[in-house]
Amino acid sequence: MSGKVSLHYFNGRGKMESIRWLLAVAGVEFDEYFLTTRDQYEKLLNDGSLMFQQVPMVEIDDMKLVQTKAILSYIAEKYNLNGKDIKERVKINMYSEGLMDLMEMIMMLPFLSDPKPKLDNIQSKAKERYLPVFEKALDGPVYLVGGKLSSADVLLLECTLMLEEKFPGILADFPNVKSFQGRMTQIPAISKFLQTGSKRKPQPDEVYVKTVMQVFNVTSLP
Structure with a gap:
């Protein structure tokens, strides 16, 4: 497992975006691996990488973390963004x-x-x-x-x-x-993250929606 933080999600905001924000504010560089096919998602499942068969998943400190709130809590605690007591x-x-x-x-x-x-x-x-x-x-x-x-x-x-x-x-x-x-x-870290070319994602578009539906094998919208 690489020493660099790795994010596994779609190329879009969703539940991963808050994690990107917090890492950026903490000054942490990260790599992203985007799900674009059902096979990629099934590989993560078969590898045992997704505890509850869900993304986002973050590789950090030799762990594979899932559940957004747990991930945010870990990052906040690690980088002193979680209060003093x-x-x-x-x-x-x-x-x-x-x-x-x-x-x-x-x-x-x-x-x-x-x-x-x-x-x-x-x-x-x-x-x-x-x-x-x-x-x-x-x-x-x-x-x-x-x-x-x-x-x-x-x-x-x-x-x-x-x-x-x-x-x-x-x-x-x-x-x-x-x-x-x-x-x-x-x-400064936030100003940088808000600039064009950062890893901040734009508003979801039809391509993002279609990709999510294909990966999760969903055929219709509510």
Whole structure:
């Protein structure tokens, strides 16, 4: 197993994108191996590389890690992005899981035959349930927890950028969140990751959707 971190997923965002973000912020170089065929996926299954027969899978420190939250937690702990004590960690986890819930709704949109009702639902939940939490948390503090950059901050930036792609101007009523976003994008590692040519992935397109469906042997959209 190579000493360099290796990511196994599709050539698209999905659940791997938050992992790419966190590695980039931690300054960790990584290789990517993209699934494009059913045979590649079955090879990972047959090799015993996928504990629950799912990707993303990350090779790091002589381990093959699966389950997005577990992978993010390991990276955050390894690179000091997980708070200074157990109380900070649980706050980071609460913020992070809420953000992942919201982002997973957005991730599913390309796979829906009629995304319009879901779009409306996402927008209302973002404005009424999720963004108010972060607007309050950032009323004064520079970062969400403990006055120090954490994985929750990275996820919040990723999430706000995803929201603005779908709903331009959605942060207009959340000035603290918008200011936070501006501060975060000035961090050198983040600024670099946002530049053209980085390993950040674009919004999912038809090719991405078709590839995922073929690899997982899915024949129709919901």
